[in-house]
Amino acid sequence: MANFSGIFFAAVGVCAVITFLSSDFYKQKFKKAQETNAEDEISPEMKERHTKLLKKYLFVYLLAVLSDWLQGPYVYALYMEYGFEQHEIAELFVAGFGSSMVFGSFVGGMADSGGRKTFVIIFAAVYAASCVTKHFKDYSILMLGRLLGGVATSLLFSVFEAWLIRAHADAELPKSCLSKSFSWAAFSNSITAIFAGLVANKLANESTMTLVSGNVYVGGFLNPFDLALAACGMCAAGAFMLWDENYGERGSNGKDGRENKGQWYKALQEAFGTTINNRDVLLCGLISSLFEGSMYIFVFCWTPLLKSFAGDADLPFGLIFSTFMVSCMAGSSLFSILVEQYPIERLAVVLFAFASVGMAIVGFGVNESVSFIGMLFFEMCVGMYFPIMGTMKGGIVPENKRAAIYNLYRIPLNFIVLFSLLNDLTASFSFKLNATMLAVATGLQFILTKRRLGTGNQASSPNKEDSKPLLEEETEDGGKHMV
Template identity: 40%
Template sequence: MELFYYLLFAGLSAVVALVELSKTSKDRVAGSAAFNSFKNNYLVVYSLMMAGDWLQGPYVYFLYSQYGFDKGDIGRLFIAGFGSSMLFGTVVGSLADKQGRKRACVLYCITYILSCITKHSPQYKVLMLGRILGGIATSLLFSAFESWLVAEHNKRGFEPQWLSLTFSKAIFLGNGLIAIVAGLFANLLADNLGFGPVAPFDAAACFLAIGMAIILSSWNENYGDSSDNKNLLSQFKGAAIAIASDEKIALLGAIQSLFEGSMYTFVFLWTPALSPNDEDIPHGFIFATFMLSSMLGSSIASRLMARPTIKVESYMQIVFIISACTLLLPIVTNFLLLPAGVKGGTISFAGCIQLFGFCTFEACVGIFWPSIMKMRSQYIPEEARSTIMNFFRIPLNVFVCIVLYNVNAFPITIMFGMCSIFLFMASVLQRRLMVVAESHKSNWTMTKERETGTEPLNI
């Protein structure tokens, strides 16, 4: 079975390389020297930020267990992280629109570094504080950096279509290549070099500090609505009104919550799905394969978004349907294939089928991230961008907390079936978003024609 894993990884590597090398001049977006410098600066910072995040992932659960905490204690720590992201993170992230996106990015670095430091303590209260800080940092990571990028890109007068290139490259690096390297580096520090499970968190703090230094020295500040008479409550009220009054924003938020909720649920479910009888599976190698699949997805997204004739709203409907079908595989294999009755051993035939499906799902995740970023840049108003983006994360975090709390209450097939239904719903809402967006664009064009006197005459 080791040959199977290596063949799968090698095959995906070859496909990623082929997609990247086969890009034609039509697929590549040629920017100016100033844009390329701006883009590369952002990509370096974003990669460092994601390295600080990915380095921690493989050893969080293991470190808590090494300190002697049981599954229930660890579960409460994870729930605290998502709950913190929902409550405190939403407030702190929304302050970025008023206090500045650059400051919010620096705050991300500081809170996450402090969270890393708490991992040195075996005290439960200190670790709980670290999870709360980590939840705040997560909200900032997924709102402040994107908000700063969109505002700065527009302020510098770069072409709107060039933004898609930055998004796709950021996901290719930050959620693909960096994730793979970070996982291997964390394993090297903790196991091969014998520094223990705290070492990856120390390395993460170092990368975050380097990124913060680059932000402080090279980034300009930008704001959403910085008016003095607008307090935080007014910002929330304005964001809520914007979501309620614009169907496109509401649909985008629902789509994001449905997909990301399914994605985070998948993170908790893929291990028991592939090893229902305690099969010996290489978790690190499978994780690297997932990240490679995500890289393939971001490469595909880059090619799709580079073509002006292909609309994001159109192809994302297909992506959501494919995602829904892949998460149905555990249910299908459970009914069609007899489960192995022997504990241990290698991955089963049903597990191999599911693994191919999960890799496909991760490729869809790689397409999703830059595509949702592009749609957010088009539909979310600049003055409340960070606030609205954090509003989108509230139902997501509620959903993940509920799943974590009840992860042992339902069979795994029920959980996957629920995720598949959510993804089908996302496809339906995506279809509705495309219809609304086209209708709005058509109405806007007719209005401009009337204003300029170029409206065609009906004879």
Template identity: 40%
Template sequence: MYVEVFAVLVAVCGVCMVVQNRLEKASHQDGGSAVSSMVEDGGTPNTIAVQKGQRDSFSRFQLSYLVVYYLAVSSDWLQGPYVYALYSDYGYDKQAIGQLFIAGFGSSALFGTFVAAVADKFGRKSNVIVFCVTYALSCVTKHSPNFWVLMIGRVLGGIATSILFSAFEAWLVSEHHSRNYPGPWLSETFAKAQFGNGVVAIVSGQLAGQAANTFGKVAPFDMSLVVLVLCGLLVSWMWSENYGDERQSVGAGLGNAWNIMLRDRRILMIGLIQSCFEGAMYTFVFVWTPAMQARSGDVEIPHGMIFSSFMVCMMIGSSLFTVLVSKFAIEKFLRVCIVLALGVFVNAIALNSLIGVYGSFLAFEVICGIYFPSFGTLRSRYIPEEVRSAIMNFFRLPLNIIVVAMMYRDLDMTTIFSISASLMLISLVGLQVLIHSPSIAHADLK
């Protein structure tokens, strides 16, 4: 069943890619038509040349971001499948491993926001380089079986993760707007980033598996270290620096970000939706294996094939986002996605069928593929530039608390999926409030 499902998903993904490419070409042709209209209306040759050259300039800029982003997420995917396995090989039991994982999420919650505020003041490019160094040091600690060395590695990894999910996007959005590229092109970059993330995850998983089988379970972390060095070098060479508000101290920047977030209901709802949706999603990452294995009985499920299918579904979702965003407002189709995600967790409680639950989980991954570029676009729309990194990491604070709380308590599957469904319901309410919230001038909130 699993191989056949994977083959069908790959075929569907191929169709989605064709549709996505046609939409992008049509968009480019619309730009060309605009240039032709300028010629007919007496547009100057210099203006026409600028219009024609803007797309080429954007393509180069987009590539400079995506190459670095793909390397960064590759460094994360290379490590992911073998963190638990390495700790287990070192002789640690489930409780000790749980403490190490909680340390990672806890450090992200405690230190991530401060590190993000540093990025707004001292530069997003510099913060990305800090990510490369911090995550590389975390990889080095994996060579030691000492619990406290591994704990330091988890703390460093938590800090690096906070940067990965804030500084990269903050740099992209700031640079995109400073170069005066059209807003819809930013959504295109988010979609390509998410699609490529799925490809990178599959390839990285296969490479990590080969390395672990050949050289041992620490080898994927050494591969990640090499990727991080390359990522840091490319950032230093290809990216320019951009900032939030350089005039404020880090503490003042955090205070300003906090005040803006609390007084603008739209930003607050963005944070609520993100924390609840991604809290349920990260919980899903930890429980899909036992949930499916329980329904498979004594037959072991093929983890690698299922994971690859999940990633293809994410790619399908990112392609669907490109189609949907060209036809509908993001808030409208995101509302449908959240309702469907709520249904996935209800199905996980109600269904005993392996096929039914697997189908629901695949649908959830498609939804996640739509969600990430959608929310990247919404954040770029609502979060003010000068405190972008800080606010994005404020959003991650409740997310990390949710994940730590779910991991800390030994909850049964029904309870976990019930909590996840409740989180989706809260996300849905938050989206409704966002849709009906009035616009506020951020300058009045300082």
């Protein structure tokens, strides 16, 4: 068996070094005085505004992802504990992704017109309701919970990001601040995942599931869901008290377009038209779907692949998961270093190419250790992906249709996930499929980079890019104006 403990401590060491090199302390104390970057040109007052905004965002966002991470390891285990058959459990999971694909296609448009803060609160309420359904040993109620969870997932991966990008623009912060915010969010998300895994494991083992009335259970595997419910409540309260409302467009008077509330169907139509007709928006969506699809397949397949190598030996799942998250943290810190030297679009090309190599190593891995190293390689790419893609989408997707388009991006993603769930693919083949999808994403990103930066080596430096406005919106006549 692979030396998982040794690999974990090695990953921690690598992460610590990269995080130190990305820290403000290192940059201020050890980098040469003549080395400047976009952040050096930001005024102290602007840095203070950014810090306040980032703290408000992370408080709410991390409670949201905490509620998600707490549930993840125990959904399947709970269904098994209730005694459902394998095909019934598969149906429940398919329903969740199907719900995300169907309902997510229009909730984004509703958030753009109804307010992103409002829909963050709705996310918390819907996800909390999904947690409540887990207490019932009733297939229909659990199915309802999966449908609610699908809607909540669509909101989690679209509305929070849309709010953050608009909030940066409203605060008149430059692009470098947005990249830093996404990097902090990715890094903090990994820490939250480790914390959630440890706490959920402790709670789940504290007691056994007990029937209290009819088909209602408490305790055991349900404890993490109860804590997730509490996190949802705190998330809603935090958004209500700390966040300002923002919308997907401005009127001619410069105020947010509240008069467009309720016109989600029109927003959906316009978002679909923009995605199809704007090649940059379309390419961005295809690329994100391919990468995130490979991420979901990875989640489904890493356990059976490692177990095929381990045989009857027990695997330290908690340690393996923690090593994955440490690798993600290292990736987000590495992004903080590289983004100061290279344009986001070119970083993305290299990222997807390396991710494809990582998945190929796993798919063709000759033993457990080699495959696990390939997985960690991919997880480091995941840590870099979210700040890279978040920043890139921030400059490509029109603000007035942002949440709607982000949810449209999830339709091909959910098709990929459903394909992997509904077909009996081996773990090895699934990782080879991932490598292929990521190779295609690399090619598409290369095309997008040429479109965004030009065919020559005349790409603007990060410093020059930082001077540009953060957002652009489409006007009614099809033109664009800067925010």
